[in-house]
Amino acid sequence: MLFDDWxxxxxxxSLPASPELLARFLSAHPADTATQRRRNSVITAAHHRHGFPPPGRSDNIRAALDATRRVRQGDLAARAGEVITRLPETDWPAGLFARRDAMTLTLATTGFTYTQIAALRICDVTADPVSDALHVxxxxxxxxxxxxxxxxxxxxxxxxxxxxxEVLGFADRYFSTHMLATCIDTGDGSELAGHDGRIDPADQxxxxxxxDR
Incomplete structure (x- = not known):
């Protein structure tokens, strides 16, 4: 219906539609990759039912979907980066939440769903200091x-x-949340430095x- 109205x-x-027209439609209605693929599938199925060549099978559409995804990911990354720079680095519990939120936001810019992010293990993420990037x-x-x-x-x-x-390494060494709270609440943002070395990169x-509370 959205495609028909547009x-x-x-x-x-809308029936039949050219690949170029479908690409224009997808570009005019940005959405996540899964939504764009569903739209493409529905329009393709309608063309099949009426005996028309499906516009969504062309290389143009695949290129349009990939280009749209790249643009959206770039925009998301820019916005996420700005948010991360404003997160607090001290005080309890804000300092702890900020470290976790920054990690989550950084991973979200890869295009992974939050279900995929929640399933990640320590060994699944590798830091590349040369390019300042994470390989996931x-x-x-x-x-x-x-x-x-x-x-x-x-x-x-x-x-x-x-x-x-550093948070995970500290938690491995000291099992007390009270100690973590005291450390972050009285620190300057660098109070956990060195504790990241306690974490094995192959940790699963x-x-x-x-x-939690």
């Missing part, structure tokens, strides 16, 4: 890397990763542990 508004035929391997063997727009926005993915590893425990 075509009618532009005096175009999801449990379903999807591989990706954090986009450069994060760094352009002033956020360092490797620093975000290190600061979260969850990367983003839940924070």
């Amino acid at each position: 075509c009618a508004a532009h005096d175009e035929s 391997d999801a449990v379903d063997r999807v591989r990706t890397v954090t986009p450069p727009e994060l760094v352009a926005a002033g956020s360092s993915p490797t620093r975000v990763h290190r600061r979260w590893m 425990r969850p990367l983003l542990t839940p924070i």
Whole structure:
């Protein structure tokens, strides 16, 4: 219905539709990749039912979907980077939440769903200090890397990763939440430095542990 209405508004035929027209429609209605693929599937199925060649099978559409995804990921990364730079680095519990939120936002810019992010293990994320990026391997063997727009926005993915590893390393050494609270509340943002070295890069425990009371 959305495609029909959009075509009618532009005096175009929705059935049959050309690949170029479908690409224009997808570009005019940005959405996540899964939504764009569903739209493409519905329009393709309608063309099949009426005996028309499906516009969504062409290389033009695949290129349009990939280009749209790249643009959206770049925009997301730029916005996420700006948010991360404004997160607090001290005080309890804001300092702890900020470290975890920065890690989550950084991973979200890869295009992974939050279900995929929640399933990540420590060994699935590798920091590359040379390019200031994180290489991420999801449990379903999807591989990706954090986009450069994060760094352009002033956020360092490797620093975000290190600061979260510091939390996990401290928790491995000291099991007291009270000690962590005191340390962060009286520190200047660098109070956990060095504790990231306690974490084995091959550790298969969850990367983003839940924070309870």
